[in-house]
Amino acid sequence: MDPLTIIASLNPIDWILKPVTNIMDTVNLLILGFKIVVLLFIVQFVRGRFGGGPIVTILILVLGYVVLFSNLAPILSTAMFIYLFIIFGFSMLVMDLAIAKPWARGGGAEEEGHMTGKEYSERLAKGRARMRF
């Protein structure tokens, strides 16, 4: 058998492309799902402020189009994503990691967290003694 035919039958491009296309399919599906969820959030937001009625429905459609399909969609979708992150509390996790630095060695707060009751009472006693003199 011709080696080229063997290589062609193995179809190496397919090996590379198939996982990539699978991932892209999944990502596209995920984006579609998120778009529907964002549309629901827009509906909730507009109805919460303006109630019901035909004008509100038009407003929802316009906002939905602007946020999801217009030229501004990438910017607004990113903003929406960040907003969702904040309201779901992920920002707290980032703040914990970035500001509180739980891995910092020799931090004051961390040391206090490690104190036993005995150590704490000794420290209190020392503080009181210092205040007397």
Add this chain to the structure above:
Amino acid sequence: MKRGFLPPMILLVIVFVFLMLLPIIFSEFFPAFKWLMMAYFCIMIYLFVKRILGSGIVTLVVSGILIYIFVYQLLYIFAAAYILYLIVGLGLSGIIVFGLPSGGLGRKAGAVK
């Protein structure tokens, strides 16, 4: 980058990834868990849509689409994201973030004094 930053950070990432993988591992070993998880997600999605759109045909259609996407097609991704959401939303991330490094993994034992 400060010394001692990377290992606890990697540890935290590993712990979070492990927790996110828990529903996938469980559903591989116990198929009943997968069905229970699917049922739970279906109910949750339906209630989420119902809260926004009210009862009606539109709610059924939208929740059907969302259930098809998130429960039927992307179950494991959704389950992992939901676990992460639960950990962060219930405030358990603080226990993990502050508990792990101070629990002797990010520092030597007896390094307090």
